[in-house]
Amino acid sequence: MASSSCTKPIFPSPTFSSSPSSQSSKTSHLSFLNSNTFGTIPKNIKLSHNSTTSRNSILVNGVLKTADQTKQTTHPVTNDSVVGNSQKPTILVSEKLGEAGLQVLRKLGHVECAYDLSAEELCKKISSCDALIVRSGTKVTRKVFEAAKGKLKVVGRAGVGIDNVDLQAATEFGCLVVNAPTANTIAAAEHGIALLAAMARNVSQADASIKAGKWLRSKYVGVSMVGKTLAVMGFGKVGSEVARRAKGLGMNVIAHDPYAPADRARAVGVELVSFDQAISTADFISLHMPLTPTTNKVFNDNTFAKMKKGVRIINVARGGVIDEDALVKALDSGVVAQAALDVFTEEPPSKDSKLVQHENVIATPHLGASTKEAQEGVAIEIAEAVVGALNGELSATAVNAPMVAPEVLSELAPYVVLAEKLGRLAVQLVSGGSGIQSIKVVYRSARGPDDLDTRLLRAMITKGIIEPISNTIVNLVNADYIAKQKGLRISEERVVVDSSPELPVESIQIQISNVESKFASAVSESGQISIDGKVKYGTPHLICVGSFGVDVSLEGNLILCRQIDQPGMIGLVGNILGEQNVNVSFMSVGRTSRRKKAIMAIGVDEEPNKEALENIGGVPAIEEFVFLKL
Numbered sequence: 254m255a256s257s258s259c260t261k262p263i264f265p266s267p268t269f270s271s272s273p274s275s276q277s278s279k280t281s282h283l284s285f286l287n288s289n290t291f292g293t294i295p296k297n298i299k300l301s302h303n304s305t306t307s308r309n310s311i312l313v314n315g316v317l318k319t320a321d322q323t324k325q326t327t328h329p330v331t332n333d334s335v336v337g338n339s340q341k342p343t344i345l346v347s348e349k350l351g352e353a354g355l356q357v358l359r360k361l362g363h364v365e366c367a368y369d370l371s372a373e374e375l376c377k378k379i380s381s382c383d384a385l386i387v388r389s390g391t392k393v394t395r396k397v398f399e400a401a402k403g404k405l406k407v408v409g410r411a412g413v414g415i416d417n418v419d420l421q422a423a424t425e426f427g428c429l430v431v432n433a434p435t436a437n438t439i440a441a442a443e444h445g446i447a448l449l450a451a452m453a454r455n456v457s458q459a460d461a462s463i464k465a466g467k468w469l470r471s472k473y474v475g476v477s478m479v480g481k482t483l484a485v486m487g488f489g490k491v492g493s494e495v496a497r498r499a500k501g502l503g504m505n506v507i508a509h510d511p512y513a514p515a516d517r518a519r520a521v522g523v524e525l526v527s528f529d530q531a532i533s534t535a536d537f538i539s540l541h542m543p544l545t546p547t548t549n550k551v552f553n554d555n556t557f558a559k560m561k562k563g564v565r566i567i568n569v570a571r572g573g574v575i576d577e578d579a580l581v582k583a584l585d586s587g588v589v590a591q592a593a594l595d596v597f598t599e600e601p602p603s604k605d606s607k608l609v610q611h612e613n614v615i616a617t618p619h620l621g622a623s624t625k626e627a628q629e630g631v632a633i634e635i636a637e638a639v640v641g642a643l644n645g646e647l648s649a650t651a652v653n654a655p656m657v658a659p660e661v662l663s664e665l666a667p668y669v670v671l672a673e674k675l676g677r678l679a680v681q682l683v684s685g686g687s688g689i690q691s692i693k694v695v696y697r698s699a700r701g702p703d704d705l706d707t708r709l710l711r712a713m714i715t716k717g718i719i720e721p722i723s724n725t726i727v728n729l730v731n732a733d734y735i736a737k738q739k740g741l742r743i744s745e746e747r748v749v750v751d752s753s754p755e756l757p758v759e760s761i762q763i764q765i766s767n768v769e770s771k772f773a774s775a776v777s778e779s780g781q782i783s784i785d786g787k788v789k790y791g792t793p794h795l796i797c798v799g800s801f802g803v804d805v806s807l808e809g810n811l812i813l814c815r816q817i818d819q820p821g822m823i824g825l826v827g828n829i830l831g832e833q834n835v836n837v838s839f840m841s842v843g844r845t846s847r848r849k850k851a852i853m854a855i856g857v858d859e860e861p862n863k864e865a866l867e868n869i870g871g872v873p874a875i876e877e878f879v880f881l882k883l
């Protein structure tokens with residue numbers, strides 16, 4: 254069992270009076286996204302009620318703070334031309350966004366719409382922005398994140414494809430990326446069907462010719478769709494809607510998607526087949542997969558060679574999934590009879606693009622998502638996601654961070670505080686903290702693994718461990734990445750205990766192995782530094798250090814002393830601190846057995862000066878002590 258070696262505290266805590274008014278007002282370093290805040294209290298998140306301090310802890314802009322703190326903190330103004338109101342976040346919208354979405358954004362922040370920015374102009378502006386909203390036309394490169402200098406907290410992609418955002422860079426810089434994955438699905442599917450029908454019946458070419466005064470009825474004889482086989486490549490949201498509509502046109506629809514569940518396809522009457530089978534049997538191929546390193550140019554000389562001669566291709570996904578030179582060759586040779594393209598490798602394509610100019614190609618300028626309805630929907634969807642992220646809520650559409658449901662977030666809030674404090678405390682017990690390699694976290698809980706999402710807790714433990722020993726800002730977005738980069742292996746274990754399943758976690762234990770400790774008593778019998786904590790009355794408590802049980806609230810600072818268990822020790826140390834005007838907030842003593850070794854854990858509001866610490870060290874019965882900042 255995780256902390257079975259702990260003895261019970263012999264004094265109920267607190268034994269010394271605590272003074273709520275003297276609680277530290279320092280910002281808790283619990284930033285999920287960044288450490289700035291905007292003076293707003295989020296609408297629906299009240300994460301914990303701290304019964305000791307009578308303050309509400311809330312998550313603001315990714316930072317867990319007390320309500321008082323949110324009123325005091327100001328938003329740093331770096332560029333007056335962008336920031337209209339210094340209390341409000343600045344949201345840069347770099348492409349056309351529906352008015353309804355802009356209205357949602359304006360309620361929270363200062364919104365600047367600046368379309369058609371060059372890469373240089375975007376980099377210049379971004380350093381004063383808290384959020385950036387883009388569509389497919391803005392390249393959010395590593396340079397943009399570098400230029401943001403840590404201020405940019407969230408990039409909102411008003412649409413589905415996030416191939417124009419450097420996700421790796423966003424993650425490294427701790428910037429959340431959210432998208433709007435649902436509102437344009439139907440629009441894209443309808444556009445796919447529009448292109449399919451227009452291509453089959455030569456609508457574009459015939460329209461151009463009639464406008465040029467020609468009447469070419471025999472030239473533009475088309476092909477029928479009914480009874481033909483359509484291969485849907487990528488059976489996600491758009492692909493499945495295209496499939497449904499194509500079935501309505503009487504087409505035989507097959508699909509290829511390595512990750513789609515067969516029963517979802519079956520429900521639409523579609524058979525999932527292999528890539529080769531799909532492309533070799535289809536009369537029409539419609540592309541609906543994302544652009545990823547795997548799908549990049551997946552339609553190339555080799556794959557065109559496997560297609561049925563005279564196949565027709567529709568691409569409403571991303572230009573990059575097709576090798577465009579190979580497509581021109583396939584069109585020239587007649588392997589591909591026609592192509593209908595909404596998307597291109599380079600957008601806009603060059604004026605003399607052989608592909609766009611090809612007589613058997615019809616093209617639209619990336620219009621898949623461009624219906625009034627979809628654009629209003631996307632604008633609201635992304636605005637709400639960005640506002641939520643700026644308010645510290647974890648978005649359900651986060652692309653580079655774990656998605657945590659609001660109710661889970663709310664339930665875990667006090668444990669999040671505990672996790673970070675335990676990490677912060679554990680690392681300070683290591684002598685020479687940067688040598689840490691292996692950390693184990695043990696969650697004792699009555700809940701089964703499926704009922705306990707520990708990603709948030711692990712991220713905050715990582716934050717607590719790394720931030721005191723480096724100048725890296727760690728948050729939920731980049732915690733795993735930073736841990737990996739620093740060579741930290743964090744393993745997790747769950748121990749099922751017989752406690753109330755109402756509580757997500759009974760206690761959390763952090764073990765650090767293969768290191769020496771500044772405080773030998775923190776090393777457990779099995780040789781690791783080991784501390785345990787739990788949430789009591791909504792606040793984090795330390796309950797075990799090494800093999801010693803204690804019970805002290807994790808607030809302010811902490812002194813741990815190991816002494817020979819004898820009468821008068823509490824008074825002695827209390828007097829030394831009192832003489833230096835250091836207020837003791839909590840004290841607890843744990844011992845292995847009577848009159849042998851004991852550990853005294855003393856919570857202090859102020860940082861004791863050198864003299865006070867030397868005097869504590871000079872007490873003959875005290876064998877070792879350590880001062881820890883929480």
Ligand SMILES: NC(=O)C1=CN([C@@H]2O[C@H](COP(=O)(O)OP(=O)(O)OC[C@H]3O[C@@H](n4cnc5c(N)ncnc54)[C@H](O)[C@@H]3O)[C@@H](O)[C@H]2O)C=CC1
Pocket residue numbers: 413414415434437438441486487488489490491492509510511512513541542543544547548569570571595596619620621622623
């Ligand atoms: N032209 C336009 O204006 C629009 C374009 N799109 C694009 O359409 C694409 C699909 O969008 P959604 O359906 O909303 O996304 P989605 O995520 O719901 O569906 C994508 C599907 O592709 C599948 N997939 C991934 N790798 C694959 C591979 N190698 N081969 C076959 N399938 C693969 C996934 O399993 C998933 O089911 C995206 O690239 C998106 O950017 C979406 C909306 C508008």
Ligand SMILES: O=C(O)C(=O)COP(=O)(O)O
Pocket residue numbers: 388389390411412413414415437619620621622623
């Ligand atoms: O949502 C997508 O993936 C799209 O391609 C739509 O792009 P857009 O927002 O119209 O530039």
